[in-house]
Amino acid sequence: MEQKFMRGLVKATMGPGELVYREDLPIPEINDDEVLIKVHCTAICGTDLHILDWDEWTQKRVKKPVTLGHETAGDIVAVGKNVKDRKVGDRVSCESHIPCGHCYFCENNMPHICKNVELFGITQDGAFAEYAKIRSDCTFLIPDDLSYEAACLFEPMGAGVHGAENANVKGKTVLVSGCGPIGLAAISACKHFGASMLIVCARTDSKLTVAKEMGADLVFNTKKVDLAQEIMELTDGIGVDVAIDVTGSEDAIHTALRCLRAGGDLVGVGLPTKPVTFDLGNEILYREIHLTGVSGRMIWKTWEDFAEIMNGPYFDTEKVLGEKYAMIDYKDAFARSRSGAPGKNLIYPDASLIPEK
Numbered sequence: 001m002e003q004k005f006m007r008g009l010v011k012a013t014m015g016p017g018e019l020v021y022r023e024d025l026p027i028p029e030i031n032d033d034e035v036l037i038k039v040h041c042t043a044i045c046g047t048d049l050h051i052l053d054w055d056e057w058t059q060k061r062v063k064k065p066v067t068l069g070h071e072t073a074g075d076i077v078a079v080g081k082n083v084k085d086r087k088v089g090d091r092v093s094c095e096s097h098i099p100c101g102h103c104y105f106c107e108n109n110m111p112h113i114c115k116n117v118e119l120f121g122i123t124q125d126g127a128f129a130e131y132a133k134i135r136s137d138c139t140f141l142i143p144d145d146l147s148y149e150a151a152c153l154f155e156p157m158g159a160g161v162h163g164a165e166n167a168n169v170k171g172k173t174v175l176v177s178g179c180g181p182i183g184l185a186a187i188s189a190c191k192h193f194g195a196s197m198l199i200v201c202a203r204t205d206s207k208l209t210v211a212k213e214m215g216a217d218l219v220f221n222t223k224k225v226d227l228a229q230e231i232m233e234l235t236d237g238i239g240v241d242v243a244i245d246v247t248g249s250e251d252a253i254h255t256a257l258r259c260l261r262a263g264g265d266l267v268g269v270g271l272p273t274k275p276v277t278f279d280l281g282n283e284i285l286y287r288e289i290h291l292t293g294v295s296g297r298m299i300w301k302t303w304e305d306f307a308e309i310m311n312g313p314y315f316d317t318e319k320v321l322g323e324k325y326a327m328i329d330y331k332d333a334f335a336r337s338r339s340g341a342p343g344k345n346l347i348y349p350d351a352s353l354i355p356e357k
Contacts, residue, residue, distance in 0.1 A: 008129030069128030070121030160185030
């Protein structure tokens with residue numbers, strides 16, 4: 001490769017502050033077990049915003065300047081000498097949780113919660129750049145019938161699919177709290193996996209309209225109704241079988257618990273920004289509530305499930321995607337993401353690849 005340097009977006013300061021646009025980043029040199037990816041596009045994640053704000057979670061993990069971006073898709077342009085299952089020209093997306101392969105969890109088929117996990121685009125350089133490198137076993141071959149843009153959704157929205165997987169929703173009444181992109185994935189997954197009734201709540205009517213279009217049977221704006229009262233009337237005073245929280249909001253979690261029947265399942269997908277307190281005895285123990293957390297995606301089951309869901313009748317990629325930006329216009333892209341405008345915003349290192357509207 002004659003090109004020696006590339007453009008990219010770097011979190012250069014170990015503290016609050018915006019990204020720096022660079023044109024002099026060295027193209028990554030791959031190790032024997034890695035591949036080099038020419039990035040087609042990369043989505044902005046809420047985690048990227050947390051890193052810019054330098055919150056407590058970030059301070060514990062980011063220890064050096066880093067190229068951000070982990071929700072990505074592109075083409076392999078080089079492979080290490082030990083790589084046998086990938087080749088130049090393969091279209092791939094990336095699993096951001098890079099497991100060690102030798103801890104208890106990796107050896108017992110739980111690499112997504114690896115004790116020594118590294119994080120692509122967080123603890124090591126990621127994909128807000130022209131090129132990115134990653135271990136080959138952390139790449140997923142993009143099905144021929146999916147676009148690069150759709151493939152950027154595997155990593156972020158897989159968490160919503162994983163929540164539905166953990167909840168075993170078939171034949172059950174399910175409440176999903178929150179319907180941003182990850183919530184929409186949970187909604188489509190619940191329908192795909194056979195939920196008997198799917199109720200969705202949020203605080204924005206426009207988002208609830210999309211939720212309805214993507215499979216929700218009933219939607220409620222929690223700013224306008226007493227959700228627990230509505231749920232109890234719908235379920236003859238029993239409550240839903242499963243509540244999946246995608247908000248991470250303490251108020252939303254407590255409301256979900258009020259809507260959940262005794263012996264039901266509460267699945268936490270949304271990451272709270274601060275500790276959440278419970279009345280452990282009355283809210284959880286005496287009611288025999290099963291509380292489950294979700295961290296990332298099951299590798300590779302969730303990816304395979306989500307590929308099916310994306311091609312199913314409930315999921316609509318265009319309703320999940322936001323705007324598309326050339327990398328040079330990253331400040332506009334991040335401003336839109338901060339604004340709360342709906343959809344996953346995409347950054348393209350090569351502006352000529354942005355699809356025409």
